[in-house]
Amino acid sequence: MAYFRLHILADSTGFLNRLRRCTAFIACLALLGLGTDYFILLPPNSLVDGQLLQLQGHAPMPNIYQLADLAHSHFGIPTVHFSTLVYVSYMACCLLLFFSVGTTWIAWLLLCIHISLFTALPQYSYGADYFLHILLFYCCIFHVAKKLSAGSVLVCQRCFRIHLCLVYFFSGLDKALGATWWNGQAIWKTLQLPYFNTWFGNWLAHLPHGLLALSGIAIVMLELSYPLALFNRRIRPLLVYGALVLHVCTALFMKLYFFALVMMAFNFIAWFTVSSLRFTQQSIYHFNTRPGRKSRPTEQTP
Amino acid sequence: MKSLFVSILLGIHLGCVFLFNLSGIMQSYGLLHSLHTHSTFNQIQSLLLQYLSKPYIRYYGDCSGASTLYGFFAPRVGSQYLTRFTLYNANQQAIAHLTVPLLHSQEGIMRYARLLDVFEPLVKQPTDTTSFDQRYAKAIFHNLLVSIGRQYPEAKSISGCIYLCTISTRLAFSHPSAIRLVPIYQHQLSVR
Numbered sequence: 404m405a406y407f408r409l410h411i412l413a414d415s416t417g418f419l420n421r422l423r424r425c426t427a428f429i430a431c432l433a434l435l436g437l438g439t440d441y442f443i444l445l446p447p448n449s450l451v452d453g454q455l456l457q458l459q460g461h462a463p464m465p466n467i468y469q470l471a472d473l474a475h476s477h478f479g480i481p482t483v484h485f486s487t488l489v490y491v492s493y494m495a496c497c498l499l500l501f502f503s504v505g506t507t508w509i510a511w512l513l514l515c516i517h518i519s520l521f522t523a524l525p526q527y528s529y530g531a532d533y534f535l536h537i538l539l540f541y542c543c544i545f546h547v548a549k550k551l552s553a554g555s556v557l558v559c560q561r562c563f564r565i566h567l568c569l570v571y572f573f574s575g576l577d578k579a580l581g582a583t584w585w586n587g588q589a590i591w592k593t594l595q596l597p598y599f600n601t602w603f604g605n606w607l608a609h610l611p612h613g614l615l616a617l618s619g620i621a622i623v624m625l626e627l628s629y630p631l632a633l634f635n636r637r638i639r640p641l642l643v644y645g646a647l648v649l650h651v652c653t654a655l656f657m658k659l660y661f662f663a664l665v666m667m668a669f670n671f672i673a674w675f676t677v678s679s680l681r682f683t684q685q686s687i688y689h690f691n692t693r694p695g696r697k698s699r700p701t702e703q704t705p
Numbered sequence: 706m707k708s709l710f711v712s713i714l715l716g717i718h719l720g721c722v723f724l725f726n727l728s729g730i731m732q733s734y735g736l737l738h739s740l741h742t743h744s745t746f747n748q749i750q751s752l753l754l755q756y757l758s759k760p761y762i763r764y765y766g767d768c769s770g771a772s773t774l775y776g777f778f779a780p781r782v783g784s785q786y787l788t789r790f791t792l793y794n795a796n797q798q799a800i801a802h803l804t805v806p807l808l809h810s811q812e813g814i815m816r817y818a819r820l821l822d823v824f825e826p827l828v829k830q831p832t833d834t835t836s837f838d839q840r841y842a843k844a845i846f847h848n849l850l851v852s853i854g855r856q857y858p859e860a861k862s863i864s865g866c867i868y869l870c871t872i873s874t875r876l877a878f879s880h881p882s883a884i885r886l887v888p889i890y891q892h893q894l895s896v897r
Contacts, residue, residue, distance in 0.1 A: 436811070436812040437810055438809060438813070443807050443813065444808075444813060444816055444817075449852070450807070450820075450853075451820065451848050451849060452848050455841075455848055458841060459823075461763075462767060464768075518768075522770075526822075526823060527819060527820060528816075529816065529819050533770055533773040534770075540768070540769045548711045552707040552708050552711070554708045555711035555712075558708060558711050558712050558715060559711070562715040562718070562719060566719060566722060569719070569722055569723060569775075571775075573726040573729070573730060573774075574777060576730055577729070577733050577776030578776070580733050583782065589778065589782050591872075591874075592874075595883055596782070596785050596870070596872070597785055597884070598785060598814060598815065659815070660811060
């Protein structure tokens with residue numbers, strides 16, 4: 404019993420550390436990935452006027468344009484300086500979160516800046532922003548839950564896993580409703596879309612139509628069956644590694660690098676523990692040393 | 706006891722995630738089968754929408770990300786919009802052609818592609834020129850032209866065109882290019 408408790412606590416702590424570090428790292432990449440485009444899309448040199456963008460969508464808190472106006476009218480901070488200040492604050496929060504300095508408050512602050520920058524203006528936001536938003540939210544509430552009771556961290560880990568299963572299940576169900584994911588047209592069309600078009604994608608699009616249909620069906624089946632990972636330990640590696648392969652493909656074939664990274668991090672946080680990595684290592688070792696197969700001398704017993 | 710309290714709160718959170726996505730799935734179904742007359746389905750959908758549009762639920766969904774829908778490229782893959790801008794000098798000679806204005810990073814281009822979705826009403830309701838969505842789309846395009854023109858001091862005027870990128874189905878694909886660009890809106894203005 405004591406061993407069991409210890410194991411649970413060790414795993415739970417690992418989960419919170421993974422969540423905190425991965426989220427901070429990805430949030431940092433969200434801004435670094437934009438590079439100088441940050442100052443073109445957002446104030447002061449924004450491509451589209453802020454007031455016009457604010458006419459559509461509703462957000463739980465003020466967006467970057469409203470904050471810039473507020474800072475200018477109340478404190479006399481020029482918009483260009485405010486934008487730089489937000490950029491620096493966001494990066495500083497990521498670093499502090501990564502190194503676990505004032506985790507709960509920093510996570511809340513980072514979530515607020517993230518909403519203002521990325522999700523408060525839906526015209527510029529896409530899937531990756533919303534998933535990073537979810538990761539940040541979990542970072543905030545799970546660290547509060549940890550303070551309530553140690554056992555609740557395990558509940559948080561289960562909640563995170565169930566959420567990930569809901570993500571894949573609903574994504575698969577929505578695809579399954581349309582005929583195009585069953586006959587390969589959706590894969591073909593996705594690979595041809597101008598902003599997602601890559602050399603790899605073009606090559607894949609010219610494969611026989613049956614293969615495209617098969618990959619469409621495989622994606623739908625993988626996403627629909629993903630919740631089984633919660634209950635069945637035997638097929639869990641198959642589903643999780645399958646999802647990772649799917650995200651590597653979206654990065655290679657559709658240039659959705661950041662989105663793929665966020666989803667891979669989601670999977671990594673949910674399922675990969677130190678013991679699971681050891682399990683993978685052991686499986687590889689047993690595979691290589693089974694009868695009739697020579698093991699390489701460099702491999703060590705874990 | 707505290708664990709139970711945390712479990713209940715997280716259960717409510719997951720319930721919200723489930724309900725928002727259930728409503729999204731029902732909308733997708735309605736989009737694909739617009740002529741269906743299942744009264745129970747419609748009743749459940751309206752009840753769900755009524756519940757989820759309550760201000761505090763909506764606010765919680767937006768804050769926590771629970772209102773995020775996960776139907777990427779589903780139930781079918783939509784079309785994309787493309788833009789093309791040409792800048793002219795005082796002699797009306799073209800000095801620059803742009804498709805993606807001033808952006809360099811892949812992340813920036815993805816966000817620009819997302820912005821172009823506001824032009825959907827120009828295709829969906831082409832005759833309803835007074836609707837808010839259509840006027841909004843035109844205002845965004847006008848604004849884009851102004852801000853691009855401002856970046857080129859030698860430019861006197863700028864013209865731009867929005868294209869709808871339609872992709873032929875694989876079975877009907879018999880010519881070298883499967884992509885067809887259909888101009889949907891054009892606009893020109895003098896910058897200075």
